[in-house]
Amino acid sequence: MTKTAFIYHEHCELHDMGEEHPESPLRTKAIRDRLISTGLMNELIPLEAYQAKKEHVLRVHHSNYVEQLDRISPRHGLIQADPDTLMGPHTWEASYLAAGAGILAVDGVMNKAFNRAFCAVRPPGHHAEPNVTMGFCFFNNIAVAAEHAIKHHGLKKVAIIDFDVHQCNGTIEMYENRPDVMVCTSFQHPFYPNSHWAVEHPHILLTPMVAFSDFRDVRIAWEEQWLPALTAHQPEMIFISAGFDAHTKDPLGQINWQTEDYFWLTQAIAEAADQLCHGRIVSILEGGYHLEALADGAEAHIRALMA
Ligand SMILES: [Zn+2]
Numbered sequence: 227m228t229k230t231a232f233i234y235h236e237h238c239e240l241h242d243m244g245e246e247h248p249e250s251p252l253r254t255k256a257i258r259d260r261l262i263s264t265g266l267m268n269e270l271i272p273l274e275a276y277q278a279k280k281e282h283v284l285r286v287h288h289s290n291y292v293e294q295l296d297r298i299s300p301r302h303g304l305i306q307a308d309p310d311t312l313m314g315p316h317t318w319e320a321s322y323l324a325a326g327a328g329i330l331a332v333d334g335v336m337n338k339a340f341n342r343a344f345c346a347v348r349p350p351g352h353h354a355e356p357n358v359t360m361g362f363c364f365f366n367n368i369a370v371a372a373e374h375a376i377k378h379h380g381l382k383k384v385a386i387i388d389f390d391v392h393q394c395n396g397t398i399e400m401y402e403n404r405p406d407v408m409v410c411t412s413f414q415h416p417f418y419p420n421s422h423w424a425v426e427h428p429h430i431l432l433t434p435m436v437a438f439s440d441f442r443d444v445r446i447a448w449e450e451q452w453l454p455a456l457t458a459h460q461p462e463m464i465f466i467s468a469g470f471d472a473h474t475k476d477p478l479g480q481i482n483w484q485t486e487d488y489f490w491l492t493q494a495i496a497e498a499a500d501q502l503c504h505g506r507i508v509s510i511l512e513g514g515y516h517l518e519a520l521a522d523g524a525e526a527h528i529r530a531l532m533a
Contacts, residue, residue, distance in 0.1 A: 227269070227532055227533070228341050228342055228496070228505060228531065228532055228533065229271065229339075229340040229341050229342070230270055230271065230340060230341070230342045230343065230344065230528065230531050230532045231270065231271040231272075231273050231331065231334055231339070231340045231342070231343040231344070232261065232267065232270040232271065232272050232273070232343075232344055232346065232528070233273045233274075233275050233327045233330055233331055233343055233344070233345040233346070233347070234254065234258060234272065234273075234274065234275065234327075234345075234346050234347065235274050235275040235276075235323045235327070235347065237316065237319055237320060237323055238251075238254055238275070238320045238323055238324060238347050238348050238349075239251035239254060239255060239348075240316035240319070240320060241314060241316050241317045241319075241320035241321075241348060241349060242314060242316070243304065243311070243312040243314065243362075244304065244312065247312070248477065248478060248515040249348065249349065249350070249362040249513075249515070250515075251348075252517055253348060253511075253514065253515070253517065253520055254346045254347065254348055254511070256517040256518070256520055256521045257346045257511070257520065257521055257524045257525075258346060259521070260521035260522075260524070260525050261525070261528070264525065266525065266528065266529070266532075269532065270528070270532070271339070271340050273330060273334070275323045275324070275326050275327035275330060275345065275347055276323070276326045276329075276330060277319070277322035277323055277325075277326045278322050278323075278325035278326035278328075278329055278365075278370060279326075280292060282325060282326070282329055282370055282373075282374060283322075283325055283365055283370055285369075285370065285373040285374075285377060286356060286365075286366055286369040286370055286373055286400055287354075287356050287357070287365065287366070288356050288357045290357070291356065291357045291358075295307075295313075295318065295321070295359075295364060296318070298313065299313060299315075299317065299318040300313060300314065300315055301315055302315060303315075307359040307364070308358075308359045308360050308361070310360075310361055310362060311349075311359050311360065311361065311362050311363070311364070313364075317349070317364065320347075320348065320349060321349055321364040321365050322365075323347060324345075324347035324348060324349055324350075324351065324365065324367050324510075325351070325365045325367050325370045327345035327347045327367070327510065328345055328367050328368065328370055328371025328374070328508060328510055329370065329371060329374050330343075331343035331345055331371060331508040331510075332371050332374045332375045332378075332379065332463070332508055333374075335463065335506045335507075335508060336375070336379045336506075341504070341505045341506060341507075342496075342499075342505065342506070342507040342508070342509070342531045342532075343507070343508050343509065344468070344509045344510075344511075344524070344527065344528050344531060345367070345508070345509065345510040345511060346511050346524070347367070347510065347511060348511065349362055349363055349364050349365075350362055350363050350367070350469070350511065350512040350513060351363045351364075351365055351366045351367030351368055351369070351370075351396070351467075351510065351512065352366065352367075352368060352388055352390060352392075352394035352395075352396055352397050352467045352469070352512050353392070353394070353395055353396050353419060354366040354396045355395065355396045355399045355400070356399065356400060358396075360395070360396065360419065361392065361418065361419060362513075363396065366396045366397060366400060367510050368386055368388075368394075368397060368465050368466075368467045368510050368512075369386075369396070369397055369400045369401070371465060371508055371510065372384050372386060372407060372463075372465050375462075375463050375465075375508075376406070376407075381462040381463055382406060382462065383406050383407075383408075383459060383460060383461050383462055384406070384407055384408075384461045384462060384463045384464070384465060385407070385408040385409070385410065385456055385459060385461035385463075385464050385465065386401070386407060386408070386409045386410070386464075386465045386466075386467060387410045387411070387452070387464065387465070387466050387467070387495055388409065388410070388411040388412075388413075388466075388467035388469070388512070389411070389412050389444070389466075389467070389468065389469060389472065389488075389491060390413065390467055390468075390469020390470075390471060390472070390512040390513045391413060391414050391417070391435075391469060391471040391472040391476065391478065391479030391481050391513065392413055392414070392417065392418055392419060392469065392471070392478075392479075392513060393411060393413035393415070393417075393419060393421075393422065393423055393432075394409070394411050394413075394467055394512075395419045395421045395422045397409055397411075397467065398411070398422040398425055398430060399422060401429075401430070402422075402425050402427055402430055403427075404429075405427070405428075405429045407429070408429045408430075408431070408455065408456065408459045408461060409429070409430050409431065410431040410433070410451075410452045410455070410456070411430075411431070411432060411433065411467075412433040412434075412435055412443075412444045412447065412472070413432075413433070413434060413435065414434070414435050414436075414437060414472070414479055414480060414481050415434030415435065415436070417437075417479075417480075428455075429455075429459065431447075431451055431452055431455055433447040433451070433452075435472070435481055437480040437481070438480055438481070438482060439481060439482065440481075440482045440483065440484075440487075441482075441483045441484065441487035441490070441491075444487075444491065445487075445490070445491075448491065448494055453494070453498060456498055456502065457498075457501075457502065460502060461502060461503055462503050462506070463503055463506040463507075463508065464495060464498065464499045464502070464503060464506065464507050464508075465507075465508050465509070465510070466492075466495065466507060466508070466509035466510070467510060467512045468509045468510065468511055468512060468524070468527055469511075469512035469513035469514055470488065470513065470514030470519065470520045470523035470524060470527075471513035471514050471515055473485070473488075473514070473516060473519040473520075473522070473523055474519075475516040475518070475519040476514065476515055476516045476519055477515055477516060478513070478515050485519070485522040485523055485526050486526065488523045488524075488526040488527050488530075489526040489527070489529065489530045490530075492526070492527045492530035492531060493530040493533065495507065496530055496531060496533065507531060509527065509531065511524070
């Protein structure tokens, strides 16, 4: 069994964009409750996230953007940071905790306290661009974590795999001119955010999925494109932007992945990590808006990480 950390902070659940908003505090709670009810939590190393420092966030975001979030953070009520993204009195703290979770995960993996980590934190991150709040995201958590592995721990090459149903425009924006960071991503297309889907760089692997398709296209992409590219890239750590909104039950996406597909893909990534980078994986939650399907997918993902 592979030593795996579960990183969480209940204050991430204080960030609340309103009862009708799909990116709800109940999401991370559903994952945690599932791990407790199945007994899986007893086999994980549970850790409380701490806040990222500003210097960590500034590695991927512009200083004027970070300062603006500090400045507009409301004491009461909600303010609109983007058409879909609202900032309340607890959003600032939750955003720094979500970014800090990945720092803790990278440090733990590099110090060999554990080999893999799953961060059940929110707000999610992969739509956040260096200077833009977008699609429920404030800080690009996976990029903050990847930069920590590179800048603090001296890794030369890493890879980010993003299987959320929405394309990781923010992550691509940050790494399209950085061949040291390979990005492999599957996403429904055409679909939100409808940008960066035609980027042509050999280290950015885009796998668009048509509406109502199942997992087969991504399984083929893994075997024929992603795994050979990862093997050639030789990453020293693999990051996963783990979104569970390609699940067939998800209300936002129109893709028909089943729970076992998350197990299959995670197991394939874990085998690649074992071959390429001493099994090192840091996974951070992105989307997933059907609470039961989210808990199912996250449970399958974590079981495959731990195997
Ligand atoms: Zn998504």
